[in-house]
Amino acid sequence: MIRFLTKGLLRDRSRSLFPVVIITITVGIVIFTIGFMKGTMNSVFLDTAVIISGHEKVVTRAYKEESQMLPNDLALLDVDQIIENLNNEYPTHFWSPRITFGGLLDIPDNNGETKDQGPVIAMGIDLLSNETRMPEIWGLEKCLVEGRLPKTSKEVLISKKLANKLNISVGDLTTFIGTTMHNAFTTYNFLVAGTFDLRKGQADKQMMLVDISGARKALDMENAASEIFGFTHSLFYNDDKAVSVRTNYNNSYSDTSDIFSPVMLALRDSSEQMETMVDMVDVFLLIIGGVFLIIVTIVLWNMGLMNGLRRHGEFGLRLAIGESKGDVYRSMILESLIIGFTGTILGTGIGLMLTYYVQEYGIDYSEVVSSMSTSSMVMPNIFYAQITPELYYIGFIPGVIATVLGAMLSGLAIYKREMAQLFKELEI
Amino acid sequence: MENNTVISIQNLIKRFPVGSEFFTALKDITLDLHKGEFTGLVGPSGSGKTTLLNIIGGLDSPTEGKVRVLNQPLNNTNHNERARLRRKYMGFIFQSYNLLPVYTVFENVELPLILNKMNKEDRIQKVNQAIEWVGLTNKRNSKPNMLSGGECQRTAIARALVHDPVLVMADEPTANLDAENSHNIMKILTKLNKELDTSFVFATHDEKIMGYLKRIIRLEDGNIVDDKKIKKENI
Ligand SMILES: Nc1ncnc2c1ncn2[C@@H]1O[C@H](COP(=O)(O)OP(=O)(O)OP(=O)(O)O)[C@@H](O)[C@H]1O
Ligand SMILES: [Mg+2]
Numbered sequence: 001m002i003r004f005l006t007k008g009l010l011r012d013r014s015r016s017l018f019p020v021v022i023i024t025i026t027v028g029i030v031i032f033t034i035g036f037m038k039g040t041m042n043s044v045f046l047d048t049a050v051i052i053s054g055h056e057k058v059v060t061r062a063y064k065e066e067s068q069m070l071p072n073d074l075a076l077l078d079v080d081q082i083i084e085n086l087n088n089e090y091p092t093h094f095w096s097p098r099i100t101f102g103g104l105l106d107i108p109d110n111n112g113e114t115k116d117q118g119p120v121i122a123m124g125i126d127l128l129s130n131e132t133r134m135p136e137i138w139g140l141e142k143c144l145v146e147g148r149l150p151k152t153s154k155e156v157l158i159s160k161k162l163a164n165k166l167n168i169s170v171g172d173l174t175t176f177i178g179t180t181m182h183n184a185f186t187t188y189n190f191l192v193a194g195t196f197d198l199r200k201g202q203a204d205k206q207m208m209l210v211d212i213s214g215a216r217k218a219l220d221m222e223n224a225a226s227e228i229f230g231f232t233h234s235l236f237y238n239d240d241k242a243v244s245v246r247t248n249y250n251n252s253y254s255d256t257s258d259i260f261s262p263v264m265l266a267l268r269d270s271s272e273q274m275e276t277m278v279d280m281v282d283v284f285l286l287i288i289g290g291v292f293l294i295i296v297t298i299v300l301w302n303m304g305l306m307n308g309l310r311r312h313g314e315f316g317l318r319l320a321i322g323e324s325k326g327d328v329y330r331s332m333i334l335e336s337l338i339i340g341f342t343g344t345i346l347g348t349g350i351g352l353m354l355t356y357y358v359q360e361y362g363i364d365y366s367e368v369v370s371s372m373s374t375s376s377m378v379m380p381n382i383f384y385a386q387i388t389p390e391l392y393y394i395g396f397i398p399g400v401i402a403t404v405l406g407a408m409l410s411g412l413a414i415y416k417r418e419m420a421q422l423f424k425e426l427e428i
Numbered sequence: 429m430e431n432n433t434v435i436s437i438q439n440l441i442k443r444f445p446v447g448s449e450f451f452t453a454l455k456d457i458t459l460d461l462h463k464g465e466f467t468g469l470v471g472p473s474g475s476g477k478t479t480l481l482n483i484i485g486g487l488d489s490p491t492e493g494k495v496r497v498l499n500q501p502l503n504n505t506n507h508n509e510r511a512r513l514r515r516k517y518m519g520f521i522f523q524s525y526n527l528l529p530v531y532t533v534f535e536n537v538e539l540p541l542i543l544n545k546m547n548k549e550d551r552i553q554k555v556n557q558a559i560e561w562v563g564l565t566n567k568r569n570s571k572p573n574m575l576s577g578g579e580c581q582r583t584a585i586a587r588a589l590v591h592d593p594v595l596v597m598a599d600e601p602t603a604n605l606d607a608e609n610s611h612n613i614m615k616i617l618t619k620l621n622k623e624l625d626t627s628f629v630f631a632t633h634d635e636k637i638m639g640y641l642k643r644i645i646r647l648e649d650g651n652i653v654d655d656k657k658i659k660k661e662n663i
Contacts, residue, residue, distance in 0.1 A: 004535070004542050011530040317526045320487060321540050321587075322515020324508045 001323075005331055009338075015307065016339065022303060023343025023403060024350065026296050027395035031351025032358075032385070034289050034394060039359060039386030041281045045237040045267060047200055050137050053270035054229030055237050056093060056246055058082065062259040063226065070102050070121075072181040072219060072226055076262060079225045085253075086230065090245055093232055096134060097225035099124035099215040103178025105208065106187075107166055116166040122176065122208040124215025128153070137231060138209075140196065146170050147194025153214035155193035159204040163195045170194055180220040188218035199364075236386065239278050242266040293394070297402040304336055304406020308413075315414055329411050336407035337400065344399030351395065358385035433496075434595050434627050435461040435484055440493035442479055442650075453479045455650040457493070461629060463594070466621050468630040468637060471647035477631035478599055480647070484629065485518060485597050486510035498594060515543050519588030519626075521598035525580040527572040527587075533559065534568045537586045544591055558590040562616055578609035585613065589620060599631045607636060614640045 009016050049055050059067065062074040076082060079097050086095040101122050109115040126132040127140075127150055135141065140149055145160045147170035158168055168174065172192045180186050190210060198204040216222055230245075232238065246266040255261040268278040315328050362384045442454035453476045461467055469477040482488035483495060486502055495502040498517050502510065514520075519540075527536050537558055541551045559568050562582035572580055581601060588596050598617075602610035618640055621628055630637060638644065646654035 001542055004539065007535070008528065008530045313526065314528060317528065318539075319511065320485070320514065320520045320526075321543060322511050322513075322518070323543055324511040326508070 001327075001331070005335070009335060015311075015335070019303060019307060019339045019403070020343045020346070023300060023340060023399050024347040026300060027344050027347025027399040028351040028354065030293065030296055030398060031348055031391050031395050032354045033292060035351070035355035035387055035391050036358060036383070036385040037285055037288060038388050039355070040383045041285065042236055042386050043362075043384040044277075046137070046235055047203075048270065048274060049229075049231065049237065049267055051198075051200070051203055053265065053267050053274070054227075055232055055242055055267050056090075056230035056249075056264055058086070058095075058228040058230070058249070058262045058264050059226065060260050061254070061256075061263050064263055064265065070100050070226070072099065072101055072179075072221065072224075073183055074260070075099070075181055075221060075224045075226050076228065077224050077260075079223050079228065082262060083228060086228065086249075090230065090249070092241065093230035093245070094133060095228055095230045096126045096132065097212055098126075098227050098229055099212060099219065099221060099224075100226045101178060101215065101219055103176055105162075105166065106175040106177055107168055107172060108175065116168075118162070118166050119206055120162065120176070120208050121206045122156075122210055122215065124210050124212040127209070127211040128213065133231070137235065139198075140209075143196040143198050145195045145197050147192070150193045150209075150211055150214075153211050153217060154189070154191055155211075156190040156214070157194050157196050157209040158192050159207040160195045160197040161205050162207065163192075168192055168195075176218055178219070180218075181224060182220060184220070186218060186220070188214075190214065190218075236388070237267055239266070239268060239282070243268070293397060297398040300398045301402040301406040304340075304403040305410045306406075307336070308332065308407050308410025312413060315411075319414070325414050329414050332407055332411045332414075333404060336404045340400035340403035343403075344395050347399060348392065348395045352387060352391060355385040355387050355391065358383075359387055432463040433460050434463050434465075434498060435459070435629075436494075436496040437484075438494040440480075440483065440495060441491050442476070442483060442488070443491045453650055454483075457650075457652060459645065459652065459655075461627060463627055464621070464625045466618065466628050466640070466642040468632055468641040468644050469647055470631075470633055470638065470644055471653075472633065475647040476650045477633075477647055481597050481599050481629060481631045484595075485520060486514060515540065516591070517594045519591070519593040519596040521581070521584050521588045521596065521601045523600035523603045525572070525577075525584045525604075527580055527583055529572050532569050532571055533564055533575070533583045533586075536572070536583055537590050540587060540591045546591075554590055555586075558586040561589070561620060562586045576609075577604055578606075578612060581605060581609070581613055582616070585616060589624070589626065592624065593626060595627045595629070597629050600634070601630065602632070602634050602637060610634065610636045 058076065060074050060076055063071055066074065083095050083097065086093070101124070103120060103122070104117055105120040106114055107116040125134045125138070127134055135149060140157070150156060156174070163169070170192055174190050174192060176188045176190060178186060196204070196209070198207075212225070216224070243266050246264045246269070249264040253261070254263045268275045311332075315332070318328050319325065437457055437459040440454055440457040441452065443450040443452045457480065469480055471477055479488065483490050484497060486497065490503065498513060500509070500513060505513075528539070531539075534555055537555045538551055541554060546554070556565070556568075559565055562585050564579060564582055564586065567575060567579060572583070575583065581604075602613055605613065614637060617628060620626060630641070641658065643657045644654070645652055
């Protein structure tokens with residue numbers, strides 16, 4: 001009998017192919033939409049995290065109060081020890097020091113006279129150590145416009161915008177003019193290894209990137225850092241975990257009476273805007289995702305129902321010929337299970353592939369975004385999707401459960417109604 | 429009850445719920461049908477022919493009264509047992525053929541045998557034989573949508589008879605057919621009735637069928653108003 005029914009199922013495309021296609025498409029859309037929403041939200045978070053706040057960051061209490069002024073005289077000391085503690089106690093994150101410093105960048109001409117000069121915001125990040133993930137999370141390879149990444153502490157990357165403004169080209173020698181962490185005047189020469197464009201609006205307007213060792217030499221900050229950034233290994237921001245790490249750290253390490261004691265800030269603590277955003281995103285995702293899932297579930301439920309109803313005549317006939325109600329019902333449920341699973345697996349595969357593609361390559365919105373960017377929240381120009389674990393199973397809710405429930409419900413008629421009635425439905 | 433009684437009905441009443449009321453479609457029917465009979469339930473539209481036929485076939489259940497089919501009281505059998513009775517001993521022919529559109533003539537006719545778990549060689553042989561009875565051997569691999577109405581009904585007849593049922597029920601089998609096809613069908617059925625000793629019950633108001641019947645039970649308004657046997661030796 002199974003052979004007989006399978007034959008029928010394969011031949012009747014309105015029972016096999018079309019439902020599978022519909023389930024595949026809807027499940028694919030669900031997966032991709034949820035992956036895209038999650039990824040977009042996370043890439044907004046990640047961009048802000050990379051440039052401004054980390055998923056967590058550690059600074060001194062005093063630095064936190066004045067952070068807009070980049071007060072490196074209030075920097076963290078004995079940074080290696082702090083990072084070792086962080087790595088041991090919070091292995092869910094990786095921790096990396098950074099020196100953020102401002103000053104003037106001077107471009108000399110052939111005679112050593114100033115050719116061009118302008119303000120620069122420099123970031124000393126870990127570009128050169130073996131295990132560093134900074135080039136990866138900054139996306140430096142992709143952002144590079146000309147030249148190459150720095151290979152020594154003396155080499156820097158200059159943002160394309162700044163390079164254009166100051167007429168800097170790759171290979172130029174530039175002089176940084178600023179103050180050390182001890183508030184002494186300093187000049188330091190950097191070689192321009194390359195230019196980059198973060199493609200995140202105006203965020204990199206005056207930006208220069210240098211390895212932290214170079215920054216330490218320039219500012220006389222041996223084993224010191226403005227901030228220590230922490231990121232989850234997956235780069236996915238989970239606010240609940242971030243808050244609990246931050247609270248836990250501050251309880252054990254932060255001394256409110258000592259302005260030089262370290263304090264940890266979660267991404268949400270970086271600005272009021274960010275805080276609101278973090279709070280809203282979860283609710284927002286839940287609502288959108290929920291509504292979407294419900295709609296799709298109803299659609300597929302309905303399809304399961306209609307497919308069942310359409311076949312009341314066939315069921316009536318099979319019952320008349322002497323198949324038992326249980327067998328007819330079971331074969332119908334089995335059929336919808338097969339259809340549901342096939343469609344869901346295909347749909348999940350396609351959805352994940354699309355999500356993966358957009359996770360790797362993104363969708364570019366450069367034009368729209370550059371006008372919306374602010375200094376406390378970085379808007380990405382490219383939206384990325386994100387494959388999260390729930391994408392692997394969430395499609396089964398509409399794809400299998402709804403389809404099968406729809407079939408089950410419509411099939412109940414087999415039990416409820418007299419068989420004679422099932423025929424009438426066929427004839428009308 | 430006589431030994432060759434196929435169906436025995438006593439004081440059968442059937443009521444349908446209509447809104448909050450009941451509509452009585454069959455009012456106190458008492459009736460015996462015997463092996464090999466070629467019986468017609470006739471009467472005006474709405475007189476209860478289909479309802480009675482459905483109850484005999486176990487497709488609908490009686491409200492009151494006793495119905496025994498093949499020595500099994502239908503009143504206290506569950507639907508699995510009734511399904512078994514139909515599967516083994518009954519065949520159905522419907523006004524609207526009720527062929528399964530995705531299957532070929534051969535496969536449609538094969539279905540009752542698959543349900544009876546007959547092995548493949550026997551099945552092929554039986555199906556081919558049944559298809560030959562109704563003269564569709566050259567259409568055995570066609571799908572129903574490629575068949576004429578008469579061919580569809582002949583397929584349905586082959587399906588109803590392929591498993592050698594004791595009793596075949598046919599509700600208006602010729603209502604959708606023209607005169608020539610109707611006579612054709614009735615000739616096939618009469619022949620099979622003779623050869624296989626299968627009992628047939630028809631529900632019909634088709635005059636063309638009347639001539640073939642050996643017993644005519646006339647229903648009116650849910651009551652039997654006439655029941656006569658017709659001696660016909662040489663059809
Ligand atoms: N499920 C039902 N619910 C309510 N009333 C019904 C139902 N089925 C049949 N009836 C009523 O019972 C009566 C007998 O119906 P039935 O179908 O047996 O008539 P019939 O003799 O076969 O008529 P026809 O020659 O038109 O096919 C009709 O009046 C019909 O309206
Ligand atoms: Mg009728």
